[in-house]
Amino acid sequence: MAGLKVGRGAHAPAFLVMDVIAAANARAAAIPPGEPGILRMEVGQPGTGAPRGAAEAAIRALRDGHPMGYTEAFGLRSLRERIAARYRDHYGAAIPAERIAVTVGASGAFPLAFLSAFDTGDRVAMAAPYYPPYANILTALGMVPQLLPCDASTRFQPTVAMLEALDPRPAGLIVASPCNPAGTMLAPDELAAIARWCEAKGVRLISDEIYHGLSYGMAEETAAAHSASAIVVNSFSKYFSMTGWRVGWLVLPEDLVRPVERLAQNLFISAPHVAQVAAEAAMDCTEELEANRAAYRRSRDLLLAGLPAAGFDRIAAADGAFYIWADIGQLTNDSPAFCARMLAEAGIAATPGVDFDPGRGARFLRFSYCGPEADMAEAPERLRRWLRP
Numbered sequence: 001m002a003g004l005k006v007g008r009g010a011h012a013p014a015f016l017v018m019d020v021i022a023a024a025n026a027r028a029a030a031i032p033p034g035e036p037g038i039l040r041m042e043v044g045q046p047g048t049g050a051p052r053g054a055a056e057a058a059i060r061a062l063r064d065g066h067p068m069g070y071t072e073a074f075g076l077r078s079l080r081e082r083i084a085a086r087y088r089d090h091y092g093a094a095i096p097a098e099r100i101a102v103t104v105g106a107s108g109a110f111p112l113a114f115l116s117a118f119d120t121g122d123r124v125a126m127a128a129p130y131y132p133p134y135a136n137i138l139t140a141l142g143m144v145p146q147l148l149p150c151d152a153s154t155r156f157q158p159t160v161a162m163l164e165a166l167d168p169r170p171a172g173l174i175v176a177s178p179c180n181p182a183g184t185m186l187a188p189d190e191l192a193a194i195a196r197w198c199e200a201k202g203v204r205l206i207s208d209e210i211y212h213g214l215s216y217g218m219a220e221e222t223a224a225a226h227s228a229s230a231i232v233v234n235s236f237s238k239y240f241s242m243t244g245w246r247v248g249w250l251v252l253p254e255d256l257v258r259p260v261e262r263l264a265q266n267l268f269i270s271a272p273h274v275a276q277v278a279a280e281a282a283m284d285c286t287e288e289l290e291a292n293r294a295a296y297r298r299s300r301d302l303l304l305a306g307l308p309a310a311g312f313d314r315i316a317a318a319d320g321a322f323y324i325w326a327d328i329g330q331l332t333n334d335s336p337a338f339c340a341r342m343l344a345e346a347g348i349a350a351t352p353g354v355d356f357d358p359g360r361g362a363r364f365l366r367f368s369y370c371g372p373e374a375d376m377a378e379a380p381e382r383l384r385r386w387l388r389p
Contacts, residue, residue, distance in 0.1 A: 009140035015132050016355035017042055020339065024349035031347075039375045039382065040368075042349040044180060044322065046241040047371045050278060051288045054242065057281030058274050068273040073264040075102025075249075075271055079280045083249055086283065090212075093225040099252050101260055102271050102279075106210050106235035106248040110137050111267065113231045113250060116259045117204045118143050122171035124206075127158045129325070129356035129364070131180045131208070146170050149360065155317055156182035156325065157190070160197050173198055175223070176208035178215060178320030181356045181366040185319040188221040195226035205230040210248075213239030213289070215320035216297050224251045231256065238321070240282045241292060245275040296322050299369040299376035306380025307367075311387040322370040325353075329363035331387070339365055346386035348379060 020042045028038045049055070061068070074080065080097040087095040103109040110133065118124060120142035126134055128147040135145035146166070150156045158175060175194060177186040186194070191207075198205040207223035209232055223230040235248035248271075252260055264270075282289075300318055307315060307324070314327035332338040335352035343349050353364025369376050 012136045012140045017351045020351050039348045039379050040371050042351045044368050045243050048241045048292050050242045051282045051285035053285040054278040054282035058278040061277045071270040071273050076276045079276050082283050091222045101250040103248045104268050104271050105246040106233050109233045109248045109250050112260050112263050116256045118171050124172040125170040126174040129181050155184040157186050160193050172204040174206045178211040181323050182316040182325040183318040183321045183323040185218045191221050192226045195223050199227045207232045210235045211238050211321040218319045229253045236279045247271050247275045247279040299373050302377050310380045310384035324367040333362050335362050335365050
């Protein structure tokens with residue numbers, strides 16, 4: 001086998017949180033019965049399953065012999081119309097269903113967006129810290145991530161001033177509000193200003209809005225309301241609690257509708273039919289979904305109150321999503337080793353910051369609070385006993 005070529009994409013970095021999940025699973029399996037279990041704060045997966053109405057819709061469709069074949073590449077027309085209605089009702093934005101593409105999760109949306117908007121060698125800017133697959137997918141496709149080091153002074157979000165200073169100017173910009181890992185948001189006027197700047201400068205804006213629905217005080221805004229050229233990415237995985245169903249969507253500008261459709265036909269054919277049926281039903285489950293959000297907010301409030309006393313007192317503004325981004329520079333400059341010790345000695349799994357910021361992440365970690373409320377309530381005291389016995 002010597003001499004065979006290995007492609008560029010084969011060298012994509014690992015998504016380290018997946019390694020943390022594996023380590024936490026192994027640790028949990030080794031704990032004897034009756035001893036305290038592992039508190040899972042490493043993964044951004046809602047602890048709740050799909051809404052009851054979504055599951056029941058899938059069961060009905062299967063029981064009634066509904067043919068689960070390929071849908072159109074852009075998904076079921078009825079689902080696309082429901083998503084368009086959500087933009088009208090939630091944001092006051094008129095988005096026709098023709099500009100909405102149902103995708104195989106947000107993870108399937110990003111390659112479609114990147115391949116349609118950029119060429120090999122194009123630079124695409126993003127705030128650091130960032131969601132690792134942004135950079136890893138871009139790199140695998142031959143594009144160049146351009147990192148904008150952000151900190152608490154800008155709430156870990158990019159600013160127009162940062163963008164003005166870029167030389168050369170990037171072909172694109174990715175923003176996320178609420179963002180992963182910091183949980184911070186762009187205020188509506190800040191997002192609008194960035195969208196206007198991108199439009200004026202010929203920079204393609206990609207707005208990751210996957211955590212919309214999970215905000216705790218700051219208003220949510222969609223980039224689609226401020227830019228005719230922006231691409232919006234969203235998903236049923238977070239607010240709608242449907243991670244394993246693999247359904248997301250894109251809001252596309254007019255010039256990319258047909259290009260993305262051609263790419264989707266060739267790369268994915270369509271999102272799973274039965275999952276689309278469930279996703280459409282999930283949009284009627286507001287009471288259950290809002291109860292989930294209220295639980296996340298209670299967990300957030302417990303951690304924001306309890307973590308400082310445990311030694312984690314440098315925390316980003318947790319505006320939304322279900323993450324807390326903690327500066328642990330006073331405790332360590334090796335977040336992977338720190339997180340490994342925390343798992344082994346305190347029984348708490350969290351994700352080291354190097355997964356989200358290779359340059360500065362050694363002094364940060366991310367806690368996720370979408371697990372059981374009782375676990376989130378227990379975490380600060382367990383951490384306090386570990387760090388300050």
